[in-house]
């Protein structure tokens with residue numbers, strides 16, 4: 001159970017070469033659900049997201065569009081990346097851009113400290129580089145190209161040719177840290193998750209680490225190396241530091257001490273940066289490594305990672321315009337086990353929307369409130385003595401809350417939802433069995449009718465609280481229809497740990513009717 005400690009959670013920062021697709025939104029939603037849950041668990045939560053704006057990839061896109069890279073980044077951030085947060089209802093506490101002064105200054109500070117401590121030297125670099133990944137590649141990372149790239153080696157992720165670089169650069173002595181990294185993975189098995197990702201990282205580091213080229217001098221869109229302004233900092237070295245520059249490193253040491261280290265959510269394609277390079281950088285600077293790094297899977301299209309560059313990207317608004325942000329959030333958290341790949345399908349989304357959200361949860365809420373309105377003039381009735389079926393509902397709620405909390409702790413978001421959904425299913429079963437509409441016909445059963453509806457209303461209270469991190473809009477509507485806002489205060493301030501305490505919504509509370517939480521959808525986009 002969360003215990004009021006500090007919970008700092010991050011998403012990767014997103015490249016601004018293009019607008020977001022649902023793969024990016026997936027990362028954001030997962031981190032947002034975890035942040036909202038921890039806030040409701042009473043932890044001092046801080047949720048960071050942002051944009052990665054330097055490097056060749058952005059420079060080339062901007063040049064191709066006839067604007068400066070900063071103009072391009074400003075446009076994409078204001079027209080696409082900020083609006084994404086609204087589209088999928090993200091509750092971030094901060095948004096860092098790598099072009100922020102607070103970031104640039106403290107990247108330089110960090111680098112200077114590493115330089116002064118002897119972790120940086122000048123060397124020659126020769127090797128392959130993928131601009132799509134902004135990554136130096138080893139031959140084992142490359143595959144034979146197909147189509148127009150037949151006969152060339154291409155990046156396995158982007159399917160595009162890599163470039164041969166030959167430059168004089170600054171290097172970070174990453175090779176010094178292989179042993180310490182292996183010891184870290186050993187001592188803290190939860191540091192890299194899931195297990196498959198951890199094994200891969202250990203395999204990789206066991207082969208030995210090379211020093212890392214951390215500057216470029218052939219273009220200038222980046223943060224200047226403080227002691228040599230003819231170089232800019234390698235974009236990944238710059239980007240990884242966002243997690244600490246935003247948290248106060250170099251500018252607000254008190255805030256930094258309170259927040260860092262973080263739980264870091266990343267896609268599996270960028271796990272090595274976060275589980276190898278990043279902790280090595282932190283170790284060199286004498287800072288703590290992250291609490292844990294979790295590599296989630298990809299949204300696939302035709303078996304491949306969805307991507308704008310391969311023209312398979314679906315804009316999040318294509319889904320939310322029809323289904324709403326709650327359905328988007330619910331669907332991706334429920335249908336894909338966090339840590340595994342998953343395929344998006346309109347049919348699956350549509351089926352789950354109808355069966356689980358509209359029929360399962362939405363109808364339950366509308367029916368219960370309609371019965372309170374019809375049989376008790378819209379006022380929550382008093383409960384009489386509890387029968388075993390009523391107690392069973394109380395127990396289901398308590399168990400679901402504990403199971404969901406434990407699942408969130410291990411970042412098994414889909415298991416948390418499944419645990420909470422047991423309440424939806426059991427409450428639906430309870431109402432079918434208790435038949436309040438039959439009880440209502442017999443004046444002698446009036447007290448029993450009150451108990452059944454009061455139990456159902458309490459179940460809805462608990463569901464509002466537990467589902468709030470997943471479907472914030474629908475649960476807020478339900479909370480207000482339950483009259484809970486007035487009786488118990490804001491939904492976001494309700495504690496997960498208290499949800500099982502029965503009888504919180506007092507008898508006599510006035511409820512309101514409820515429009516369908518998940519209205520029927522007439523036509524679904526193909």
Ligand code: MSP
Nearest residue numbers: 012013014015023052239240266267298299305306
């Ligand atoms: N800028 C770097 C991250 C720097 S963090 C210090 C980057 N940006 S990105 O925009 O390409 O990707 C950001 C995140 O989106 C990554 O976690 C990536 O895995 C995720 N996704 C991009 N496409 C995705 C899917 N098709 N499916 C799921 N997540 C995907 O990498």
